[in-house]
Amino acid sequence: MMKRREEAADLLFKAGGILVCRLRPRGEPLEVMSLDGPGERLDRYSFLPSVSLVEKSHQFTFPSNSRFLARRGDDVITAEPGHPFAHYLAQFQGKIIYQAVYQDLLSTPIDRFATVLARNKVGDAVALEIPFAEGRLVLLPPLEGVPPTREAEALVEAVDAAVVRPVFAAEPDWLPAYSVPGEDRLQDELRSLVERREALDAKVSEISTQLQPLTQYRRILYTQGRFTLLPAVAESFRLLGFTLEDSNCDLLLRSPEGDAIAGVVSSEEAVIDVEAYRRLLAWVDEARTAGDGPEKGVLVVSGSRELDPKRRPTQFSPEVLRGCKSQGFCLLTTYELYKLVRQALEEKDEAARAALRQAILSCAGEFRGKGRG
Secondary structure, eight states, X not given: OHHHHHHHHIIIIISOOEEEEEOOOOOSOEEEOOSSSOOEEEOTTTTSOOEEEXXXXXXXXXXXXXXXXXXXXXXXXXXXXXXXHHHHHHHTTTTXXXXXXXXXXXXXXXXXXXXEEEEOTTSOEEXXXXXXXXXXXXXXOOBSSOOHHHHHHHHHHHHHHHHTSOOOOOOOTTGGGSOOTTHHHHHHHHHHHHHHHHHHHHHHHHHHHHHHHHHGGGGGGTOOSTTTHHHHHHHHHHHTTOEEEOOSSSEEEEOTTOOEEEEEEEOSSSSBOHHHHHHHHHHHHHHHHHTSSOOOEEEEEEOSTTSOGGGOOOOBOHHHHHHHHHHTOEEEEHHHHHHHHHHHHHHOOHHXXXXXXXXXXXXXXXXXXXXXX
């Protein structure tokens, strides 16, 4: 480790080189004991040499005062559009999954000492360039799903471009008094572009927020499980005008037209077997026996999830269909529910939604043909 540290120090301080590392959590430290003196605590970044920079009342000491907090996400926003390594990050947008964010233990303003290349949406640094005299240490988030050869080519390209780029130096307070002809015009244009970009970013965030509730209804077509499919089905019933109450079943639906207990089941297999029906029947029988619950059952099924919904074969067994008919239960595929959601969104009329609710509650057997796909 000491040998690697000496090599890195020579590269950065003496050769003015560029060292690229992945930004990851420090990891579990290794305690090295010594009979001749104090031991050493080694971690992922122990091979890096130290640098200490001072600017007025602030001091930046790396890596001793650095925190590499474990965070995971893909919301990477480049902060230096003209920087070669920002260009590197932009090439792999969508393939960058950061595992850590950089922070300073003393809350030192990092922008006074280093170049932040990218941040996440909450402002944490996920990529940065730290000056070591004439050399530079570049910390980058890892990539996923990128061929190593392609990544290496992009890194070499970024390093080639960064070699001729001036090393970071914080601008002194008096520097604005020494402008260059033509600089003010370009600075004004840049500020205008930044303002427009910020406005566009705000608009993108606003539209994304509006879009998210709509796209969630499509999840009923391909997802599974209590944490994805069940909430999506619940939101679909809410859109139709049902209210949902907490219960020991999958969903307890209330509406002016009537109430129902809903079971939700999905499978990679083409056919949902009779166990799903029996589970719903048990919930309804319990409500009938107690005398305080709905006697109507709605079984929502999603079979052959990997297929286009329009090309799926019959998604339930004959026993499930016979059981639902005999008990007056509604057998509803997620595709039919999706079509009902589309119709409710298009018409936006309470009378129309009441008719859709009534169609579900009055159905005995397979539901078909009420919604438009």
